[in-house]
């Protein structure tokens with residue numbers, strides 16, 4: 001039976017992996033609980049929150065993609081950067097989310113039906129701004145605009161834990177190839193600017209794959225942007241669902257970089 005996996009990372013922070021494998025993060029201060037991302041909106045997320053005795057958390061969305069904003073309709077207070085308000089309506093259609101679930105869940109486990117998903121949240125998002133701070137009681141979250149993967153992508157700094165939640169904004173498989181993403185040059189400017197937060201955190205959290213990592217991934221992706229712009233990257237062919245793109249650094253069969261570095265970028269040749 002499909003379920004979410006609940007993994008406590010420390011006394012304030014819990015990772016919730018939804019049935020499609022994407023991670024959401026629950027931060028609990030003395031006064032407020034904040035859920036960062038809502039997965040694809042499969043009902044197992046509600047069960048996980050019930051198991052954790054959390055009701056009506058404030059929700060912050062890292063961006064508007066189907067696998068992050070999918071459960072938004074279940075919550076009253078949902079923050080999303082304005083630049084993703086249009087995108088979220090398209091990406092969180094039931095069709096897109098069920099398509100993603102069919103892609104991510106092994107066929108023999110695909111026991112879900114359309115009513116296992118949250119409805120599409122029609123509108124009513126609250127504006128999530130760069131520099132906005134949420135106080136949870138003994139714990140705070142600062143939202144930081146890191147456009148690239150989508151124009152409204154946000155990272156979340158938890159200074160008390162020295163953690164930065166990167167989401168999909170910068171990782172070992174950073175998708176920049178679709179029409180909502182920045183060009184590689186635009187993303188490069190974003191990353192250089194994002195470096196100013198370096199001193200405030202040691203650990204980074206990702207939404208896909210192994211959850212914890214180091215900020216080396218940021219240095220790696222800055223270097224890869226430089227190589228892509230100069231056309232000196234490995235430019236390996238890459239396919240995802242029905243899309244074709246290029247992967248900046250060559251990887252082995254386990255998708256680890258051949259040179260041992262961590263970051264990687266998937267981009268389109270005509271969006272450099």
Ligand SMILES: [Zn+2]
Nearest residue numbers: 063065149168
């Ligand atoms: Zn995404």
